Amino acid sequence: MRATPHPEDFIRARLSDTRSVTLVESREIRHTHSRMYERALFPLCLLTLVLIQSAASCELRPVLVQVPKRLPAGYVISESKEELSLKGCAAKPVAFTSSDPDFAVNTDGTIITVHGLEITTKRFSVLVQDENGIDWRVDIILSCKDEASQKSSSAARKRIKRRWRPLPFSLIENDRPPFPKEVEMIASDSSATYSVYYEISGQGVTLDPVGLFTLNKQTGMISVTRAVDREQYPQFNFTARVFDLNGKERDESLPITVNVDDVNDNAPEFIGSRFFTVEERCRAGTRIGKVNATDKDQPNTSHTLIKFTLLNSTNMFSIDPFTGEITAKTNTLDREAQDKVYVEIEIRDMGGAPNGLFSRGTFVITLTDVNDNPPTFKEKLYKAKVQENQENVLVTRIPVEDKDLVNTPNWKALFEVTKGNESGNFRMETDPKTNEGLLYVIKGLDFEKTPLVNLEITARNEVPLVGTDTKWLTVPLELSVGDEDEGPEFNPSILYLKVKENVPNGTVIGTYKALDPENKNSDGIKYYKMTDPGNWITVVENTGELKTANTIDRESPLVHKDMYNITIRAVDESKKTGKGMVIIQIEDVNDNIPVIPGKDLIMCSKGDTLGSVLVEAMDMDKPPYSTPLLFEFGADHDGKWKLKDATDSSVVLEQAVAMPNGLYSVPLLVKDLQGFGKEQTVNVRLCTCEREDNGGICGARSASSSLGSLGILALVLSGLLLLLLSLLLIFICSTKREKLYISDDTGTGGMLLKSNTEAPGEEVKDGALMLIPGAEVVDGSQQSGLMESKNMTSASGRYGQSFFQGGGVYNTTTQEFGTEKFYSSGRYDNNMYGNATIQKLSNTNTLDTWKTNGRYLDRKLAYLGDEEEGRYADDLLKTYGHEGMGSPAGSVGCCSLVAEQESLEFLNTLGPKFRPLADVCYTTNRTGN
Missing domain, CATH: 2.60.40.60 (Cadherins)
Structure with a gap:
């Protein structure tokens, strides 16, 4: 149950607040009615409040405080604890909540300002929660200290009539039932003159949330019908209107604002x-x-x-x-x-x-993670063992622990042999899976020298340590070297010997022995040469002596920087081997004389100016057996030349007198520093140069050389062409009188293919024909539509078969000479001769190969050579003193005619040079009808 303030104080505050806030200047002066309204309203309100007070169980009066117009932050509004102590309500306050964010209430009930502000009047409420969870509301009304005087002086200057008298009012969110609860009463000045009723509309009335507020039309009392959530509706704005009984609106509409006061009902x-x-x-x-x-x-x-x-x-x-x-x-x-x-x-x-x-x-x-933990070793001492002379073998694994995050640079370990690896015998790696250190031997150890190796292993991370004073840790490791039977060892492993070049063969230049590492002696060891590029040295098998086998030449390309290397192998009785190297440092002797490498020189003629040319010499020996060189003229010097500007290895040869262009020989004597040398002749060509670069180029040489490789190639090709032409002419002449009558008396036929060599010429439109004696010519144009097949044989063993179709013939023929058989077939058009066919047109398709033709001709010529006076005598070569007209021997012969329509008589008019060539292609026998 909520208590009500004392009625007199409340009315006094309400009237004062009403005058200060809602007084509005009216257009019509109703002073008399206003005075009467105030006198009538005061007793009515006093009676109502007295009745309410008598029903209350305790009293909570409004707190009226006069404060300055400007309030700083932290200003204490009220220090009285009794005003908010729920005096007489039989309850104890436990929490205070201010409805205005500009003010705060301490736990002891003191009201203070949250920040600085300026006011004329201010009204808010404090919600007091008791120990039973019941909320009590106490109104706080603030006014300026000079507000009363300001109001009195203002009233004296001007009278203000009131129209509507309600103040903006507020609701407490989530108020407890019962509902409806009266909130505020509205009243219009027109109610003093007219019988009026009121209406409200807007948010919370006719708009969402509809029906939250209701109005008693006659009294103007506004009530709320249910609890309101401030987080959903922090404020309501609706409108009030006043009407007389005739429905005429008697005053301007009044906008009403209802603020929903917050209570702490939401947890953060x-x-x-x-x-x-x-x-x-x-x-x-x-x-x-x-x-x-x-x-x-x-x-x-x-x-x-x-x-x-x-x-x-x-x-x-x-x-x-x-x-x-x-x-x-x-x-x-x-x-x-x-x-x-x-x-x-x-x-x-x-x-x-x-x-x-x-x-x-x-x-x-x-x-x-940060790298604040170094890798730690699991053991204080590690031990391992390895056999001597082993290389690139894993010796042992060294595990570590690291508390940092696994598989990060803070965890991954790096290992290093920090002591005991001065000779570079060891290498450390890390197993990426287990993070263990892997110790490898990369160079073999010697048991006889170091049977026990003490190492120190250090483990690090990929990144430096941070956030700790701990340093990288180390661990000792003892490595035992196992003994094994080893091969002999040369001591020293590389032997240096000094030898003069050109020493006699068989000279002992040194001894190179190996020792058995077990017993430290050379007994039973044999020596063999492994490498000797020039085969200059021999090795005595039992003693290891090194002797010269061939001439040692310092100037040899096998010598590099005066040193020559050989390798020796030592083998003991157990067949174990050892290897050593001998480096022979060859000392120079004066075994080379200076020579002039370029003896053909060009000197450019420059008119009246005497020319000169640089002569260079070289000596394969080293100083003092070579440079500086001495240049002199030989005994046959003619005095036309002189020497000047000599250097260690060159001299300038200059004309002493003017000379015409030509080739001159100049004798020069070149000696080394020791006086060894010989006379050499230098050929100097004096000429007019086209260019003087590269020692000069004479004009004639320039012209000839301008041909270049293409000119030389053209000359070579021309010579080859002439040679081939000569061979061709010889072949033609040697076969000029030979009659290639490719048949015998039995009528055996053959065929001669076209050749580009000495053909009758383009005047003969058809290819050369090889006629078969006794062949019968058949006009293919008369055989159109006829298909016939014949088998033909001859006394010489030739046989064949011909097929006739349309205007052509397909023929197969086999000829036999001795024990050899030759087969030919083809497609022929237009004509057939006798019992065989001939090739008529150039588009003939033949299956005869050149090889078959060659074999046929070879056999034919063999028959021709058997009897000079026999049946083949007409085909042998004959000698004529003169070819052509007027020759005592008469005509060589005429070409055979294939047919009257293709007579070759015109060849007789070609002259004596061509006629014998044409006669080669044709026989004197003519066949046909």
Whole structure:
């Protein structure tokens, strides 16, 4: 149950507040009616309040406070605890809430300003919550200290008539039942003159939320029908109108504002991410992240003033109570001890007051890894064993532990042999899977020298250590070297010998022996030569003596920087071997004389100016057996030349007198520093040069050389062409009188293919024919549509078969000479001769090959050579003293005619040079009808 303030104080405050806020200047002066209205209203309100007071169980009077016009932040409005102490209500206050965000109430009931402000009048309420959870409302009315005088002076100057008298009023959200509850009464000045009724419309009445407010039309009392949520509807605005009984509106509409006072009914909520990360070993005060929260209650009030509290891990982290920023509290955060920290955070409104609403949440802070732990060895001493002379073998594995994050540069180990590896015998690697150190021997160890090797192994990470004073750790390792039977060893492994070049063969230049590493002697060891590029040295098998076998030449290309290398192999009785190297340093002797490499020189003629040319010499020996060289003229010097500007290896040859262009021989004597040398002749060509670069180029040489490779090639090809032409003429002449009558008396036929060599010429349009004696000519044009097949034989063993179709014949023929058979077939058109066919047109398709024809002709010529006076005598070569007309021997012969329509008589007019060539292609026998 809510108590009501004292009626006199309330009315006095209400009237004062009404005059200061709602007085409006009226167009019509109704002073008399206004005075009567005030006198009538005061007793009525007083009676109503007395009745209400008598029904109340306790009294909560409004707090009237006069304050300055300007209020600074923190100004104490009221220090009296009795005003908000629920005096006489049999209840004890436990929480105070201000409806105005400009003011705050401490837990002891003191009202203070939150920030500076300026007022004339101010009204708000304080919600007092008792220990039973019941809310009590106390109105606070503030006025300026000089407000009364201002009002009196203002009233004296001007009279103001009131039209509507209600003030803006407010509701408390989520008010408890019963409903409806009266909120405020409205009244118009027109009610003093007319019988009126009121209507309201707008938000909360006719608009959503519809029906929240109701109105008693006759009295003007506004009531609320249900609880209101401020977070949904912080304010309502609707309109009141007044009408007389005739329905005429008697006053202007009144806009009414209803503010919903906030109560702390929403707990704060977390928003944003709940996961943060920070490096381990970070500095104290390092910012980790910010916790964000929100509250649905009225902003800028204590209802939304959130306080953040860390409930655990307070030794590791801290949180700002009002910003929610989390920071590291220490520099000893250790990921290896705890990689994720779950922290509980409470957010409470009312600035963290005990009566504030709160929420709690869990946040995860992940610690990221830094390299604060070095690799540690599992043992204090490691031992291993390896056989001597073994190379590139794994000796042992060295395990380590690292507490940092696995498979990161902070965890991966790098190993190094920091002591005992001065000779480079060892190599360390890391197993990427197990992170173990792998010790390899890369150069064989010698048991006789070092049976035990002491090493020191250091383990590091890929990145430096941070956040700790610990250093990289080391561990000792004892490596035992196992003994084994070894081959002989040369001592020293490389032997240097000095030898003069050209020493006699068989000269002993040194001895190179090997020792058995077990007994330290050379007994039973034999020596063999492995490499000797010039075969200059021999090795005595039993003693290891080195003797010269051939001439040692320092100037040989096998010698590099005066040194010559050979390798020797030593083999003991157990067939084990050892290898050594002998480096022979060859000392120079004066075995080479200076020579002039370029003896053909060109000197450019320059008119009256005497020419000169540079003569260079070289000596294969080294100083002092070579340069500086001495240049002199030989005994046959004619005095036309002189020498000047001599250097260590060159001299300038200059004309002493003017000479015509030509080739001159100049004798020069060249000696080395020891006086050894010989006379040499230099050929100097004196000429007019086209170019003087590269020693000069004479004009004639330039012209000839301008032909270049193409000119030379043209000359060579021309010579070859002439040679081939000569051979061709010889062949033609040797076969000129030979009659190639390719048949015998039995009528055996053959065929001669076209050739580009000495053919009758383009005048003969058809190819050369090889006629078969006794062949019968058949006109293919008369055989159109006829298909006939014949088998033909001859006494000489030739046989064949002919097919006739249309205007052509397809013929197959086999001829036999001795024991050889020749086969031919083809497609022939237009004509057939006798019992065989002849090739008539150039488009003949033949299956005869050149090889078959060659074999046929070879056999034919063999028959021709058997009998000079026999039946083939007409085909033999005959000698004529003169070809052509007037020859005593007469004509060689005439070409045979194939047919009258293709007579070759015109060949007789070609002259004596061509006629014998044509006669080669044709026989004197003519066949046909």
